[in-house]
Amino acid sequence: MRLGVNIDHVATLRNARGEKHPDPYSAALSALKYGADSITIHLREDRRHINDIDLKKITKNKKIPTNLEMAANEEMLKIAIKSKPNFVCIVPEKRQEITTEGGLNLKKNFKKIKRIIQKLNNSKIRTSLFIDPNIEDIKFSKKIGTHCVELHTGKLSFKVKNKINYFNELKKIKKCSELANKFNIEVHAGHGMDYKTAKILKKVKFIKEFNIGHFIIGESVLFGMNKVIKNFKKIIR
Ligand code: PXP
Numbered sequence: 591m592r593l594g595v596n597i598d599h600v601a602t603l604r605n606a607r608g609e610k611h612p613d614p615y616s617a618a619l620s621a622l623k624y625g626a627d628s629i630t631i632h633l634r635e636d637r638r639h640i641n642d643i644d645l646k647k648i649t650k651n652k653k654i655p656t657n658l659e660m661a662a663n664e665e666m667l668k669i670a671i672k673s674k675p676n677f678v679c680i681v682p683e684k685r686q687e688i689t690t691e692g693g694l695n696l697k698k699n700f701k702k703i704k705r706i707i708q709k710l711n712n713s714k715i716r717t718s719l720f721i722d723p724n725i726e727d728i729k730f731s732k733k734i735g736t737h738c739v740e741l742h743t744g745k746l747s748f749k750v751k752n753k754i755n756y757f758n759e760l761k762k763i764k765k766c767s768e769l770a771n772k773f774n775i776e777v778h779a780g781h782g783m784d785y786k787t788a789k790i791l792k793k794v795k796f797i798k799e800f801n802i803g804h805f806i807i808g809e810s811v812l813f814g815m816n817k818v819i820k821n822f823k824k825i826i827r
Contacts, residue, residue, distance in 0.1 A: 591792060591826045592627035594657055594780070595819065596803025601639035603807075614640060615647045617815075618654050624819040628677070630801050632659035632690075633669065635683055642669075649673040657801065659720070662694075662703050671713050678710050679718040679740055679778075679801075689804075690781065693722035693742045696730035704734045711735065718778060723762040725769060732773040739770050740778040740801065743791065747782030750790065760790065767796040788825045800826060 600617040604610065618629040631640045631648060649656050658675040660666035661683035670678050680703060682694050696703060696719065703719070710717045718738035721727040722745075731739050741763055749756035767777045779791055780801035791797060802822065809818040 591797065592799040593625070593819070593822050593826060594628040594630045594778075594799055594801040595621040595626040595806055596630040596632070596659075596780075596801055597621065597807070598630075598632050598639040598803055599807040601641070601644060605639065614644045615651075618648055618656075620815055621819060622654065624816045625823045626819055627799075628655040628657050630657040630659060630679075630803065632681065633666065635661060635663075635665075636685060645669070645673055649675050657718075659690075662699060662706050667706050667709060670710060670715065674713065675715065677716040677718065677738075679720055679738075680706065681720040690720065690742075692744075693720055693727065696721065696727050696734065700730060700734070707734050707736050711737070718776075720780075723759070723766040725766060728766050728769045728773065728775070731770070731775055736775065738776040738778055738799075739766075740780055740799075741766055741797075742781050743779050743783055743787060744781040746790075747784070747787045750787050751782075751784070756790075760794075763791070764794055767794055771796040785821065785825060788822060792826045 597614050597617045600612050600614045604612055633640050633645050656675040657677040659679045659681045662680050681690050707717050717736045718740050719731050719736045720740045723741045746756050746759040770777045776798050777796045778799040779797050783802045784805040806818055
């Protein structure tokens, strides 16, 4: 099981001052040194955290296995093909949202997303779709031809944090993982995760990768990135 560390919020902290510190590029190198398997960055339409210069710097260093999260549009497709990250995860994007609120609407955007996934696949970039854990979207994902899906764990995480029964949500994640695996689609999971949810989700067969951001960066401020990444690696081992 691999750990992808999302460093968007290192950029959030930097941007709060409008200067250059802390530098997401340095954070990427540190995260890898401490045991992260890949680095995730989300280049948003409004560039509210990671910007084009960060993306260029990070993707230029081919020793950084980079997962670019991006919206399904022409601008982002061009940027991805030019900067050639190792992986791309297509995510829905709404300008006003604080964070990615839900999974992609594959039914509504089927043609557009299929075309983008095919172009990325042709560019030898590993592709992923960020979806809610429902069976219909796994079936659409197969038709679209993505290599991977990332299951949105936001609902599960919310329930775990608020001590609400999460049994049904976990069941959905398990069922979707099984079907995706049957279809030869690699399964990833992410959003809102912390130590507790990592402990729960690591038991789900077929999940191969976690992508975790806000909690890792927040905990790193208090305890140091080295310690936090090592803790996660221990949990998911
Ligand atoms: N995976 C995807 C597709 C995301 O959009 C995000 C948030 O940017 C994450 C994982 C990480 O979520 P969090 O910051 O809540 O750990």
